[in-house]
Amino acid sequence: MFGLVREPIDIRKTAEDIRKPEDGAIVVFEGVVRNHSNDKPVRFLEYEAYEPMALKKIEEIGLRAKNEFDIRDISIVHRLGHMQIGECSAVIVVASAHRGAAFDACRFAIDTIKKIVPIWKKEFYEDGEVWIEGAH
Amino acid sequence: MSIKVLFFASLAEAAGTRELILEPASLTDLNSVFEKCAKERPLLESHRASVLFALNSEFARPDSPVRDGDEIAFFPPVSGG
Numbered sequence: 159m160f161g162l163v164r165e166p167i168d169i170r171k172t173a174e175d176i177r178k179p180e181d182g183a184i185v186v187f188e189g190v191v192r193n194h195s196n197d198k199p200v201r202f203l204e205y206e207a208y209e210p211m212a213l214k215k216i217e218e219i220g221l222r223a224k225n226e227f228d229i230r231d232i233s234i235v236h237r238l239g240h241m242q243i244g245e246c247s248a249v250i251v252v253a254s255a256h257r258g259a260a261f262d263a264c265r266f267a268i269d270t271i272k273k274i275v276p277i278w279k280k281e282f283y284e285d286g287e288v289w290i291e292g293a294h
Numbered sequence: 295m296s297i298k299v300l301f302f303a304s305l306a307e308a309a310g311t312r313e314l315i316l317e318p319a320s321l322t323d324l325n326s327v328f329e330k331c332a333k334e335r336p337l338l339e340s341h342r343a344s345v346l347f348a349l350n351s352e353f354a355r356p357d358s359p360v361r362d363g364d365e366i367a368f369f370p371p372v373s374g375g
Contacts, residue, residue, distance in 0.1 A: 206303055207302075236375075278304075279374065289303050289373075
């Protein structure tokens with residue numbers, strides 16, 4: 159399952175929905191809104207996306223993960239909009255017969271999301287706000 | 295011809311808009327479209343070195359040709375996750 163949502167992500171349901179009897183490992187990665195950035199306190203975040211392209215890229219990453227790693231299935235959900243400290247901004251769930259491929263595919267998915275999915279976060283501080291830009 | 299230009303994140307703030315419809319008189323490419331936008335919206339200039347281009351929801355090179363009805367997007371390096 160691949161999706162962009164604006165409401166809180168139901169992590170437990172995302173992990174339960176993918177599970178099948180042949181799986182020996184379910185790896186869940188949760189991206190979390192952190193209360194600091196470069197030693198500066200962060201009050202909250204806002205995420206924006208080029209939605210049709212972001213969804214397309216997330217689906218591409220999911221297909222690549224299934225092709226390149228020995229996994230059975232993968233779900234990727236990214237949340238957009240306003241998020242408080244401690245809230246989940248993105249979840250990746252990988253189901254596989256064995257743990258190694260599941261960990262590897264999960265790492266690949268989050269690293270690739272950070273490189274090619276057109277989503278941007280803005281950090282809000284006590285004294286201002288800054289768009290975060292990834293490595294070019 | 296008519297093309298749709300989208301701006302995101304810091305590029306939308308610099309452009310002062312999220313969406314433009316342009317009607318170029320002649321054949322053009324992504325870089326020329328950006329140049330035209332930057333001429334009218336000078337704050338875009340500071341993003342020239344890092345801007346990424348998308349053409350119809352796919353990453354594209356600055357010299358990619360633009361056709362009637364295309365959707366172009368200009369945005370900064372991504373920072374999701």
